[in-house]
Amino acid sequence: MSESAASSGAGQGEQPREQPREQRVTKQRLAVSAALDRLDDFVSTQDLHRQLQTDGVSVSLATAYRILQSMADEGLVDVLRNADGEAVYRRCSVTAHHHHLLCRNCGKTVEVEAPAVENWAARTARAHGFTAVQHTVEIFGLCPECSRQEA
Amino acid sequence: MSESAASSGAGQGEQPREQPREQRVTKQRLAVSAALDRLDDFVSTQDLHRQLQTDGVSVSLATAYRILQSMADEGLVDVLRNADGEAVYRRCSVTAHHHHLLCRNCGKTVEVEAPAVENWAARTARAHGFTAVQHTVEIFGLCPECSRQEA
DNA sequence: TTCACTGCAAATGCTTTGCAGCGCC
DNA sequence: GGCGCTGCAAAGCATTTGCAGTGAA
Numbered sequence A, B: 001m002s003e004s005a006a007s008s009g010a011g012q013g014e015q016p017r018e019q020p021r022e023q024r025v026t027k028q029r030l031a032v033s034a035a036l037d038r039l040d041d042f043v044s045t046q047d048l049h050r051q052l053q054t055d056g057v058s059v060s061l062a063t064a065y066r067i068l069q070s071m072a073d074e075g076l077v078d079v080l081r082n083a084d085g086e087a088v089y090r091r092c093s094v095t096a097h098h099h100h101l102l103c104r105n106c107g108k109t110v111e112v113e114a115p116a117v118e119n120w121a122a123r124t125a126r127a128h129g130f131t132a133v134q135h136t137v138e139i140f141g142l143c144p145e146c147s148r149q150e151a
Numbered sequence C: 001t002t003c004a005c006t007g008c009a010a011a012t013g014c015t016t017t018g019c020a021g022c023g024c025c
Numbered sequence D: 001g002g003c004g005c006t007g008c009a010a011a012g013c014a015t016t017t018g019c020a021g022t023g024a025a
Helices: A027-038 A045-054 A061-073 A115-127 A146-151 B029-038 B045-054 B061-073 B115-127 B144-150
Strands: A079-080 A086-091 A098-103 A109-113 A131-142 B079-080 B087-091 B099-103 B109-112 B131-142
Touching: A027 A061, A027 A086, A027 B029, A045 A086, A061 A079, A061 A086, A079 B115, A109 B029, A115 B131, A131 B061, A131 B115, A146 B109, B029 B045, B029 B061, B029 B087, B045 B061, B045 B087, B061 B087, B079 B131, B115 B131
Parallel strands: A098 A131, B099 B131
Antiparallel strands: A079 A086, A098 A109, A131 B131, B079 B087, B099 B109
């Protein structure tokens, strides 16, 4: 799973960094945002769109794609790819830094902490003179259940 | 730039317990295999197909997909997804495993070894009962030069 | 009123699949 | 010779994009 140790843009407050364009607050954007809040795990755009339809909210698929992309650009959500290569998003929660162990068969995810990796990443980067470091770590395999089935 | 540690087969004691069907040795399969040997890094099917054409070997795109998939199924190559969500393959070579530290500004990359991470990933996965594990680790930040410029 | 945001549908581009002929075993 | 492997072209899918109408500021 990708977890960004946002040691960089992690800023909580709105930094007057840049505001390329005014983001208008539309009901579609709010709906997507709300849905992301409700969901804890990573979801694909298709999933989120389906979810919205189930909820009775009407947001076109194309718009869902556009909104999630722009949110990712703004750093409001984390993006990564699932085993099928689909982009999946999750609300950014800087506080709970952890990585995911995910099953490539059933999609089940397990949250794991990786202090060792955090340290290693920071140390390695520093050793090479890199700054503003972020890292991504994902582990995927077959969960116990799926392992049993495949065997 | 995704780098994965196909630590997959590693310890889990996965035995080549199956040979569902006889794999015939065809010139296409040999060509793909040879191309993979020549390439050190991960390549997408499209890349590999293009490479083969350049080499004057004629293998249809569909066949390239089929061969790479079957090789992946047999565990002969490592598979993962690049940033665009495309499947990328690499000949399994436990020896040359490493990760990348890359500059998000100039794109410069540094290869780094991460035995600590390999171990952690394997251990964590095992602790949760996962098998056939792979992992992806990326560290990105600003290289020394770019750090200076941004400062 | 203005112009970013939406929805719809067509367009992309990667990947898969149906089918008939070919060639490895 | 049988049957898996190929090539070709036609799908299949997730994602993107053009365009005109809509609504937030």
